[in-house]
Amino acid sequence: xxxxxxxxxxxxxxxxxxxxxxxxxxxxxxxxxxxxxxxxxxxxxxxxxxxxxxxxxxxxxxxxxxxxxxxxxxxxxxxxxxxxxxxxxxxxxxxxxxxxxxxxxxxxxxxxxxxxxxxxxxxxxxxxxxxxxxxxxxxxxxxxxxxxxxxxxxxxxxxxxxxxxxxxxxxxxxxxxxxxxxxxxxxxxxxxxxxxxxxxxxxxxxxxxxxxxxxxxxxxxxxxxxxxxxxxxxxxxxxxxxxxxxxxxxxxxxxxxxxxxxxxxxxxxxxxxxxxxxxxxxxxxxxxxxxxxxxxxxxxxxxxxxxxxxxxxxxxxxxxxxxxxxx
Amino acid sequence: xxxxxxxxxxxxxxxxxxxxxxxxxxxxxxxxxxxxxxxxxxxxxxxxxxxxxxxxxxxxxxxxxxxxxxxxxxxxxxxxxxxxxxxxxxxxxxxxxxxxxxxxxxxxxxxxxxxxxxxxxxxxxxxxxxxxxxxxxxxxxxxxxxxxxxxxxxxxxxxxxxxxxxxxxxxxxxxxxxxxxxxxxxxxxxxxxxxxxxxxxxxxxxxxxxxxxxxxxxxxxxxxxxxxxxxxxxxxxxxxxxxxxxxxxxxxxxxxxxxxxxxxxxxxxxxxxxxxxxxxxxxxxxxxxxxxxxxxxxxxxxxxxxxxxxxxxxxxxxxxxxxxxxxxxx
Numbered sequence: 001x002x003x004x005x006x007x008x009x010x011x012x013x014x015x016x017x018x019x020x021x022x023x024x025x026x027x028x029x030x031x032x033x034x035x036x037x038x039x040x041x042x043x044x045x046x047x048x049x050x051x052x053x054x055x056x057x058x059x060x061x062x063x064x065x066x067x068x069x070x071x072x073x074x075x076x077x078x079x080x081x082x083x084x085x086x087x088x089x090x091x092x093x094x095x096x097x098x099x100x101x102x103x104x105x106x107x108x109x110x111x112x113x114x115x116x117x118x119x120x121x122x123x124x125x126x127x128x129x130x131x132x133x134x135x136x137x138x139x140x141x142x143x144x145x146x147x148x149x150x151x152x153x154x155x156x157x158x159x160x161x162x163x164x165x166x167x168x169x170x171x172x173x174x175x176x177x178x179x180x181x182x183x184x185x186x187x188x189x190x191x192x193x194x195x196x197x198x199x200x201x202x203x204x205x206x207x208x209x210x211x212x213x214x215x216x217x218x219x220x221x222x223x224x225x226x227x228x229x230x231x232x233x234x235x236x237x238x239x240x241x242x243x244x245x246x247x248x249x250x251x252x253x254x255x256x257x258x259x260x261x262x263x264x265x266x267x268x269x270x271x272x273x274x275x276x277x278x279x280x281x282x283x284x285x286x287x288x289x290x291x292x293x294x295x296x297x298x299x300x301x302x303x304x305x306x307x308x309x310x311x312x313x314x315x316x317x318x319x320x321x322x323x324x325x326x327x
Numbered sequence: 328x329x330x331x332x333x334x335x336x337x338x339x340x341x342x343x344x345x346x347x348x349x350x351x352x353x354x355x356x357x358x359x360x361x362x363x364x365x366x367x368x369x370x371x372x373x374x375x376x377x378x379x380x381x382x383x384x385x386x387x388x389x390x391x392x393x394x395x396x397x398x399x400x401x402x403x404x405x406x407x408x409x410x411x412x413x414x415x416x417x418x419x420x421x422x423x424x425x426x427x428x429x430x431x432x433x434x435x436x437x438x439x440x441x442x443x444x445x446x447x448x449x450x451x452x453x454x455x456x457x458x459x460x461x462x463x464x465x466x467x468x469x470x471x472x473x474x475x476x477x478x479x480x481x482x483x484x485x486x487x488x489x490x491x492x493x494x495x496x497x498x499x500x501x502x503x504x505x506x507x508x509x510x511x512x513x514x515x516x517x518x519x520x521x522x523x524x525x526x527x528x529x530x531x532x533x534x535x536x537x538x539x540x541x542x543x544x545x546x547x548x549x550x551x552x553x554x555x556x557x558x559x560x561x562x563x564x565x566x567x568x569x570x571x572x573x574x575x576x577x578x579x580x581x582x583x584x585x586x587x588x589x590x591x592x593x594x595x596x597x598x599x600x601x602x603x604x605x606x607x608x609x610x611x612x613x614x615x616x617x618x619x620x621x622x623x624x625x626x627x628x629x630x631x632x633x634x635x636x637x638x639x640x641x642x643x644x645x646x647x648x649x650x651x652x653x654x655x656x657x
């Protein structure tokens with residue numbers, strides 16, 4: 001199924017540096033072309049907004065590294081935002097913990113169904129996507145739920161700490177933790193081993209089921225956290241938000257060079273992938289502002305899709321040689 | 328590959344479950360109908376039948392294409408977006424916004440042909456991407472899932488297109504012998520696909536590719552061509568479904584046409600008993616699966632359960648159906 005780690009590590013390195021290179025070029029382009037592109041207002045609002053997607057993509061990255069997929073993250077984030085908004089009158093901490101707990105429940109459910117019932121992750125998370133969405137709508141009574149402005153809850157999305165948006169701090173801490181876990185702990189090695197070859201990992205005596213359970217639970221929790229930020233940032237828990245987030249997250253992970261077959265991946269490159277996709281939209285706005293062209297917001301999905309196309313084709317070309325081995 | 332290690336000794340329990348799997352869909356449908364006859368007021372009326380038929384047709388048509396794709400071991404996430412492209416394109420054509428029309432009827436004829444062909448071409452593109460670059464189907468079709476709706480929105484600038492063109496809308500509102508026209512279309516497509524899978528070389532090739540791609544390749548089956556064709560068919564089916572949806576609504580909204588359809592179609596296929604790992608397919612099962620999902624939704628709504636709760640129930644049914652499938656195989 002998979003050739004030597006060394007052979008597959010080379011394209012992964014290329015993929016990883018490719019996304020950083022693309023990100024650097026895009027930033028350079030923006031800096032040269034637009035006034036205020038690197039101004040603190042633009043940078044900080046970009047980070048504030050994309051921190052939600054970054055959290056979701058981080059969880060997705062771990063799930064994909066085990067060879068799985070989590071389609072439920074968007075609905076889970078919506079559920080998290082509703083629960084957080086309902087709990088926000090009690091304060092920032094109950095809102096935060098409540099939203100994360102709601103996400104954990106969905107994540108654990110995913111992990112249990114995948115490991116205990118042996119159902120494909122794709123189908124499992126598709127089903128829980130519907131379940132989470134239904135639960136969010138029921139809890140919210142089919143409308144958005146205003147958050148309380150009496151408490152500090154909205155700071156979680158709108159506040160700053162040391163001049164840097166709080167949601168961006170949260171995402172930064174999560175990515176640092178994720179990177180440390182992946183690179184310096186036994187669990188991180190196990191994640192890659194499970195994705196690299198589940199049978200082999202099982203035969204080596206690795207706790208495959210526990211590893212999977214933990215990554216799905218983590219993905220759900222991070223999605224719940226993203227939902228908390230969503231509610232805090234926009235002042236309402238939104239049961240119908242989060243549509244398509246899962247695919248945005250998958251695209252970020254893929255753009256970051258993580259192979260969807262599992263066994264390989266980089267947390268940092270995933271963050272770069274998120275920023276890259278976020279920047280495309282940002283640059284589109286600036287370009288419209290210049291007045292030379294006028295592209296509607298609808299172009300962003302076309303451009304994102306085209307970008308994803310480019311990346312997957314490049315990835316496929318880079319890995320083509322090793323694919324010649326029996327698959 | 329993981330399955331190999333989990334194989335357990337067959338027990339009487341699994342045998343019973345195997346039976347349940349084989350006849351599970353039929354049993355479930357029968358139970359649902361009985362439940363409704365007993366508890367839902369006005370269930371046994373033509374109107375109920377009509378409502379359910381018109382709502383289930385588009386899901387079935389898309390799900391038939393999806394069944395073929397899944398039978399080769401693939402998946403097609405782009406169907407909802409392709410529906411949006413077809414649905415956005417058709418009014419542009421028959422309203423004459425895209426090209427000048429010599430005669431309104433020419434516009435209507437073109438409005439049937441061009442959107443379905445365009446949607447099919449995009450489907451073929453999915454297959455090309457997947458076979459030419461050996462990209463996983465989830466990722467390959469993700470590209471058009473994202474870009475496709477964008478293309479539809481760009482085409483119409485995100486505007487709602489309202490129209491009243493009876494000749495065109497026959498596809499969604501018309502009747503033949505008292506049967507809704509799209510139901511006839513649906514049955515024809517189900518029949519064609521069933522026949523193709525059972526009786527044609529192409530059908531056997533689809534199953535061979537999904538069963539064991541390497542073996543299929545070694546035995547001389549043109550694996551790439553078979554895959555490109557199933558994605559093409561899936562695209563054509565999605566295009567047709569897009570046209571039916573806008574005909575029923577008398578309006579085309581690129582933001583909404585086919586939204587979430589990929590999930591409904593995959594769910595119908597899974598509940599119907601087609602293995603999601605490929606190599607087996609039952610189009611009739613898919614039809615049953617779609618009917619079950621539709622009837623569950625109708626039952627809950629007709630008995631005053633909110634739509635949101637119906638989503639949760641649907642999730643439970645999908646997991647249960649796929650779990651039963653697994654038990655039947657083990």
